[in-house]
Amino acid sequence: MTGFTFAAPLALLGLAALPAIYWLLRVTPPSPREVYFPPVRLLRGLIPEERTPAKTPWPLLLLRLAIAALASLALAGPVWNPSAVPAGAGPMLLILDDGWAAAPDWEKRLALAEKLLAEAGRGANPAALAPISQAAAAPQLMEAAKATEQLRALRPKPWLPEREPAAAQAAAFVREHRNARIIWISDGLEQGGAAGFAAALLQAAKTGASLETYAGERATLALQNVVNQASGLEAAVLRAGPKANGSVEALDEKGRVIATAPFSFEASSGKTSVKFDLPVELRNDASLLRITEENSAGAVGLLDARARVRRVAVVSGAAEQSPQPLLSADHYLAKALAPFAQLSSPPAAGTDPVLAALSERPNVLVLADVNVAPGDAAEAASAFVEQGGVLIRFAGPRLANANDDLTPVRLRRNGRVLGGAMSWETPKRLAEFEPSSPFFGLPAPAEITVTRQLLAEPDPGLSAQTWARLADGTPLVTFERRGKGLIVLFHVSADMTWSNLPISGLFMEMLQRLCALSGEAAAQSGGEKSGDQPALAPLRTLDGFGVLGAPGPTAKPISPDFHGRADSEHPPGFYGTAGNAIALQTVATDDSLNALDFSAQGLVSRSLETGGGARDLRPALLGLIFIFLLVDWLALLRLSGRLRPAAAALVLALCAILAGPAPQARAAEPQKSASAQRDREAALKTRLAYVVTGDQRIDETSRLGLEALSRVLDQRTSFSPGEPMGVDVSRDELAFFPMLYWPINAAALQPDARTVARVAAYMRQGGTVVFDTRDALLARANASPTPETLWLREMARGLDLPPLEVAPRDHVITKTFYLLDGFIGRYANGDTWVEALPPDPPGGAARPVRATDNVSAVVITSNDLAAGWAQDKAGQPLYPLTPGGARQRELSLRGGVNLVMYTLTGNYKSDQVHVRDLLQRLGQ
Numbered sequence: 001m002t003g004f005t006f007a008a009p010l011a012l013l014g015l016a017a018l019p020a021i022y023w024l025l026r027v028t029p030p031s032p033r034e035v036y037f038p039p040v041r042l043l044r045g046l047i048p049e050e051r052t053p054a055k056t057p058w059p060l061l062l063l064r065l066a067i068a069a070l071a072s073l074a075l076a077g078p079v080w081n082p083s084a085v086p087a088g089a090g091p092m093l094l095i096l097d098d099g100w101a102a103a104p105d106w107e108k109r110l111a112l113a114e115k116l117l118a119e120a121g122r123g124a125n126p127a128a129l130a131p132i133s134q135a136a137a138a139p140q141l142m143e144a145a146k147a148t149e150q151l152r153a154l155r156p157k158p159w160l161p162e163r164e165p166a167a168a169q170a171a172a173f174v175r176e177h178r179n180a181r182i183i184w185i186s187d188g189l190e191q192g193g194a195a196g197f198a199a200a201l202l203q204a205a206k207t208g209a210s211l212e213t214y215a216g217e218r219a220t221l222a223l224q225n226v227v228n229q230a231s232g233l234e235a236a237v238l239r240a241g242p243k244a245n246g247s248v249e250a251l252d253e254k255g256r257v258i259a260t261a262p263f264s265f266e267a268s269s270g271k272t273s274v275k276f277d278l279p280v281e282l283r284n285d286a287s288l289l290r291i292t293e294e295n296s297a298g299a300v301g302l303l304d305a306r307a308r309v310r311r312v313a314v315v316s317g318a319a320e321q322s323p324q325p326l327l328s329a330d331h332y333l334a335k336a337l338a339p340f341a342q343l344s345s346p347p348a349a350g351t352d353p354v355l356a357a358l359s360e361r362p363n364v365l366v367l368a369d370v371n372v373a374p375g376d377a378a379e380a381a382s383a384f385v386e387q388g389g390v391l392i393r394f395a396g397p398r399l400a401n402a403n404d405d406l407t408p409v410r411l412r413r414n415g416r417v418l419g420g421a422m423s424w425e426t427p428k429r430l431a432e433f434e435p436s437s438p439f440f441g442l443p444a445p446a447e448i449t450v451t452r453q454l455l456a457e458p459d460p461g462l463s464a465q466t467w468a469r470l471a472d473g474t475p476l477v478t479f480e481r482r483g484k485g486l487i488v489l490f491h492v493s494a495d496m497t498w499s500n501l502p503i504s505g506l507f508m509e510m511l512q513r514l515c516a517l518s519g520e521a522a523a524q525s526g527g528e529k530s531g532d533q534p535a536l537a538p539l540r541t542l543d544g545f546g547v548l549g550a551p552g553p554t555a556k557p558i559s560p561d562f563h564g565r566a567d568s569e570h571p572p573g574f575y576g577t578a579g580n581a582i583a584l585q586t587v588a589t590d591d592s593l594n595a596l597d598f599s600a601q602g603l604v605s606r607s608l609e610t611g612g613g614a615r616d617l618r619p620a621l622l623g624l625i626f627i628f629l630l631v632d633w634l635a636l637l638r639l640s641g642r643l644r645p646a647a648a649a650l651v652l653a654l655c656a657i658l659a660g661p662a663p664q665a666r667a668a669e670p671q672k673s674a675s676a677q678r679d680r681e682a683a684l685k686t687r688l689a690y691v692v693t694g695d696q697r698i699d700e701t702s703r704l705g706l707e708a709l710s711r712v713l714d715q716r717t718s719f720s721p722g723e724p725m726g727v728d729v730s731r732d733e734l735a736f737f738p739m740l741y742w743p744i745n746a747a748a749l750q751p752d753a754r755t756v757a758r759v760a761a762y763m764r765q766g767g768t769v770v771f772d773t774r775d776a777l778l779a780r781a782n783a784s785p786t787p788e789t790l791w792l793r794e795m796a797r798g799l800d801l802p803p804l805e806v807a808p809r810d811h812v813i814t815k816t817f818y819l820l821d822g823f824i825g826r827y828a829n830g831d832t833w834v835e836a837l838p839p840d841p842p843g844g845a846a847r848p849v850r851a852t853d854n855v856s857a858v859v860i861t862s863n864d865l866a867a868g869w870a871q872d873k874a875g876q877p878l879y880p881l882t883p884g885g886a887r888q889r890e891l892s893l894r895g896g897v898n899l900v901m902y903t904l905t906g907n908y909k910s911d912q913v914h915v916r917d918l919l920q921r922l923g924q
Contacts, residue, residue, distance in 0.1 A: 014072030021068050060635050067628045074621040090179035091141055092120045092127040095166060096154070099132065100586060101187035103156040103296035103544045105216045108608045109185055112214060113151050116183055120144040125181075128173065132192070133157045133568070135166035139173055155696060156544030158297035158573075158586060159566040163193045167200035174204040181210050186605070188215040189240055190594040198601040213598060215605045219244035220595075221294050224587045226301030228309055229340045233276040233283045235301050237263050237291070240270065240593035246294070248274045250286040254790060255746070258282055260292070270593065280342050284308040290546065297572055300546040302583035304574060306516040310364050312341040313357035316494075317369035317398045329368040329394065329494035332502035333511075337366075340512050352377050358384055363518035365389060368494040369396025372404045381406055386483035390518040392511070393487070394494040395454035408465055408480030408487045410457040416474075417452050427451045428470040437467040438513045439477075440561065442506060450476070452498040454491045468510075477510075488514055535559055539581050539778060541573030547747045548573065549695065550774055550864070553879045558584065565591075578778050578786070678725065682736035685722035688900065689737040690866070692726040693745035699726060702743055704878060705866030709896040712869075716897065717817065719904065730755040734762040739903040743866060744773045746787035756798035763799065763857035768903045774864040776830030777882065792860070801858055805836040813856070816901035823861055823895035825868030827882050833860040855903055868892035 094113060096102075102109055120127045121144030128139035129147045131154055174180050182201060186194070198213075205211040219241035226235040233250065245264040249257050259282070263274040276283065291299035314337070316330045337343060344360040354377040357365060365384060370393070372378050382405075385391050391406060393399065400413065427449035433439040456462060456475050467488075468477035479488045492499040501507050535557035540548045556569045565588050566572040574581035598605040682689075688710060690702035706724035714720045727734065730751060734740065740762070751759075763769060773779075773788040785793070807813055807822070813834060814820045823832040835856035867879040869892060881888045 014075065015069060017072075018065055018068060021065060057635075060632065063628055063632055063635070067625055067632070070621050070625050070628070074618050074625065078617040078621070090181065091125055091177050092116070092144075092181045092183065093130060093139060093170060093173050093177075094127060094147070094151075095130045095132065095170065095182065095184045096151075097132050097185060097187040097192075098154060098156050098544070099160040099187060099192065100156055100158050100297040100544050100546075101160065101189050101191075101220050103546070104220075104294055104299075105218060105608065106156055106545075108216070110151060110154075112608050113185060114148055117144045117148045117151065120181075121148075130166060130169065132163055132166050133161040135161065135163070135169055138169055153700075156296070157568070158542045158544050158546075158571050159568065160189070160192045161568075163197035167193075167197045171200060171204050174207055174209045178208040182212070184211070184213045185608075186213060186215045186596065187220070188596055188605075189220060190596045191591070194596045195601060198596075198598070198603055202602055211603075213603045213605050214608055215596075215598070216608050217242070220298075220593060221246065221291050222296075222298035222587045222593055223248070223289055223291060223301035224585075224591065225589055226289055226303060226307070226585070227340075228283050228286070228303060228307040231339065233278060233286060233289075235274055235289050237265075237272050237274055238270060238587065238591075238593040239265055239272075240595040243267065247292045248289050249292055250276055250278075250283075250289050252285045253287045253784075254787060258286055280309050280311075288548075295545045297542040297544055297546045297586045300542060300572075300586065302542075302572070302574065302585060304581055304583035306582065310341045310515040310518050311344060311360065311362040312337050312364045312366060312515060313344040313360055313362040314366045314368065315353045315357050315370050317367075317371070317396055327495065329396075329502075332496075332507070333366060333368060333494055336502070336508040336511050337515075339508065341515055355380055363389065364392060364515050366392045366394075366494075368394045369398045371398045371402035372406055374404070378404060378406065382482075385485035385487055388484035388518070390485060390514060391487045392490070392514055394490045394492070395498065396493045400454055406487060408478045408489050409462060409475070410459060412455045412457060416455050428453075428472055428474075430476065431469040431471050431473070433468060435561070438517065439468060439510055441563075442509050442513075445504060445506060448499070448501050448504050448506065450492055450499045450501070452492070456491070486517055536562075536575035536582060537777075538571070539574040539576060539578065541571040542586065543697070547695070549697070549745075549747065552697075578784075679733050679736065681722070682725060682733070686719075686738065687722035688724045689727050689734075689740050690724060691740060691742040692728055693743060693748050695745050695747065698743050698745055701870055701878075702726070702741060702866045704871065705869035706741060708869045708871040709893065709900070712893050713897060713900060717901065719900065721900075729759055734758065734767060735765065738767065739900060740767060740769045741866060742769055742771050743864075744771060744788040744792050746791045748791075750791070750794055753798060756795065760799050766855070766857075768855055768857055768859060770859045770861065770865070770899060772825075772865055773860070773862045774826075774867070776827035776862040776864070779830070779862060788862075799858075803836040804833045804858070804860065807832045807834045813859075813898060813902045816898045816905065818894040818898055820891070820895055820898060823863065823865070823899070824888060825861070825863035825865035825892050825895075826879055827863045828888060830862035832863075834858070859899065865892065865896060869896055 094116060096109065096113060117127055125144070126141040127144045127147040128141045129150050130139040170182060174182070182204065184201060201211055201213075219239055221244060222238045224236045224238055227233075235248065237248065243265055245262070247260050247262045249260045251257055259276050259278055261274045261276050263272050265272050276286075286303050288303060289301040314330060314333050316328070316333075334343060341364070344357060344362055354365075354367070354370070354372060358380050365381065372381055381391065385406075393407065399407075400411070429446055429450075430444040430448050432444050433442060450470060453470070453474065453476070456478060462475065462478075465478050465480060466475045467479055468475070470476055474491075476491055477488065478491070479486060492501060494502055496502060536559070537557045538551035538555040541551045541555055542548055551573065552571065554568055555571055555573075558564075558570055558575050560582075562570070562575075562584070564570065566584055566586055570584060572584050572586040574583055576582055688706045690699070690706055692699050703724060703726060710721045710724060725737070727737070727740070729740075759769065771792055773786065773792055775786040775788045778786045779789065809821065811834060814822075824830075835858065868881060868889065870878040872878055877889060881892075
């Protein structure tokens, strides 16, 4: 509503004093008794320079009364346009949807929530903050200012939390506080039980509580069913809300945009598709798809190793192409593989078909009734499998009489005929696929029958090597893992002569799953049962804004056959190992997006911009009082005759400048003042510093880690540092800090040349920068560098770094306070790099700890040091360690102490290490 309210209405009693002030201003001294003195006549012709009025002029009187009235109003704290607060409103329950759908306009939601909490604070009402993702805990009432602090620490989650627990908590809150004010800032989606939640809030409002709802007006967009097929890279775009068009960009592992494709929706449609027409090589480089300018986890679709288009080479045992395609195995294989694989061209006549097929460098080699004779072809096929390829073989008359070792099991010479004139048995149907099979989850249609089959010898372990069976238990598909690759055998032919499997949809789905096992994935698809396969640890996960980063402390591994939705324990992202990870998507295949119809639920939704539009008028009133006081002062000068016109114009111009909007050039003054204050604090107290990366989670970890390290330094050493500071290397002065901790954020923009020059100057002047890539678990020997490593390499090109080496055991950095073997943090397997020491002197003499007395200007680690140090206010660790244990945390803190002592006392410690040699030399 539009109107006024007051934070301190009792201050308006000051207006009652206006009559007294008026009377005081009107008081004049008593008139003097007139005594006529004759010489006074001589003074009548003189004009007095100063005149004092007998009474206060009425304009000045009104001005002073206005000043008094404005002062009373300012003390009362007037607020213009307060939101509709019900009379007698009690404590506030602020419910905030914090799933990925709230991420695009997250800042607006926080701004609205802050205004509403400020409104509760003005009314001295307590407030409880209830994010939907934290609904398991009962909301706690607190002062509005403290709730605002908690609000600013919230970030959207990369999943959609269920609202059912929040409904129960809201009902319990209302039962305890009948006059509560319930506010729901909704993401506008039906998903997550919004209808039931709205009904629960309405029921709670009937008991005496008030209810307000707010929602954004923009459309919510998401990506679903991201696939990379032979026909192109495709995805479905979902919409909830008003019509919205846009584009989707494909990015590689380094975050570079490969291509962009537009999309548009029909008027009433909530789903559309987008397609990238790119070469296979470019499509296979794509790591994720992202809706442009839609910063949410739902707007990101991940592409793992299974999404790459496989090159498949097909070799048939037929001597020549059949004139009737329906009789050819090539026809059925091409039809089944074409939607998701790139088929190589047939080999030229006169060449060995197996060698010709392998020369195309396929990921999968399909042999349909082919006998691989010993020689070059057999050796090439065996090497192909050993190096990670998938060999899929189909039975037939030739294979039944073959004698090569490229089969997963031993075969009987003669096949088994079912349903023929000489057979007592009828054609067999398929049995259901077992959980240990990659075909698990696919249906086994009853109409698929097998009339002939190539039997396997009943050797021990045959059951563990079987992925598909007939109804009588005989193997239909067997496998064997060799090296990094896989050999798979279909015990039926690839055409219609032995089975009608090739004309079914199941045939294509089985081949698609087998092709997904090519490469390194095949090495992990061994014969273990699903329950025995190792769990896949989180590798890189999405945050609510759709940015890939290190997994959070609550992320847990998933099983290889995980089919659940993303949640707090399994956030969307990549799971497994680098180069062989599987993707867990934010939006599942069968999910949908629907906008919540608030009116149908009996609710009235307000815009995020309309809520909490109150404006505090105290600053304006205080400014007006200041101007009136200046005018009063000018009036006094004018009445006394001491005011000059030029001075009056100057003062009035000053008043206009103070009352008007500040020029743009003055906008930087508060920043300059704040920067000067920071520099003053940094100069008066030595403290540690960290580089602000722009990622809230990384920066908070750095701050808490350096705070914990500062407490340990204060307790164990003579160095008592101040509170750590976050610095912006592009504009803050760095010379005040002896050591700068820089966690690498691969999603951040590269610093410009001027910023890099400032960092280089800091290092040349004696500062030490500890670069932490935080990727020790992701880095692998002889593998592609991680995005964090690539980011650091790119930035370090302008730093002119000296030669580096892994910190040797005799380096002074390992002896400054504790005797250590290395520097560990949240991880323990990464190396620590420092400036290289000089080579060993000739003659076997011990090399000095340092060639000079300088401290290494750069230390590079990947063990996530700050996360290893970080503690909460109670001193409890915030992040689990890998491999873990109290000993690792203690060693992590000791390494941090050594780093700080090294940067502060490197020269002294370097001399102390060699004190024995120095004394011996002096004695000589």
